[in-house]
Amino acid sequence: MARRNVLAAGALGVGAAGLLAACGGDDDPRAGTPAPAATSAAPTTGADPSASAGGEAAPADALASTADIPVGGGKIFPDQQVVVTQPAAGDFKAFDAQCTHQGCxxxxxxxDEIVCTCHGSAFSTSDGSVLGGPAPSPLAARTITVEGDSLVLG
Structure with missing residues (x-):
């Protein structure tokens, strides 16, 4: 048998042994079972978990808390395809999160910039206007309202 054939057979044997070990069962029925979660002895208060810090219940359609959006910055919500900014304290803006260049x-x-890293476009957090890059037009404005401490897309 040639050396190449011996090495190939050995490698095949090692691979097969690893596959069998990974697929094999475990004799201990407790293996892989997570430990029971510790329970807290602290009494429950009965408070509404959706209540904000001010004690008001957050609207069911709330996107985020006002505290989630930093002043002079913003946050992207990919599932809703929206970016929310707060260019100045208490001034919340929302824009379509899809870049106008190629849709990333x-x-x-x-x-103060909303950045698309696909091709380097940048937009203003104040009005969505193009600050740089290949984007041909500004980000479309979206309606957002403040309800208590919550931000709601309109």
Whole structure:
């Protein structure tokens, strides 16, 4: 038998042994079972978990808390394809998160810029206007309202 054939057979045997070990069962029925969760002895207060810090219940359709959006920055919500910014304290803006260049979702908010890293476009957090890059038009404005401490897309 040639050396190449011996090495190939050995490698095949090692691979098969690993596959069998991974697929094999475990004789201990407790293996892989997570330990029971510790229970808390602290009494429950009966408070509404959706209540905000001010004690008001958050609207069912709330996108985020006002505290989630930093002043002078913003946050991207990929599932809703929206970016929410707060250019000045209490001044919340919302824009379509889809870049107007080739449709990528914007990926970050850096200071006063909403940035699409696909091709380097940048937009203003104040009005969605193009600050740089190949984007041909501004981000479309979306309606957002403040209800208590919550932000709701309109």
């Amino acid at each position: 979702l914007v990926s970050q908010v850096q200071g």
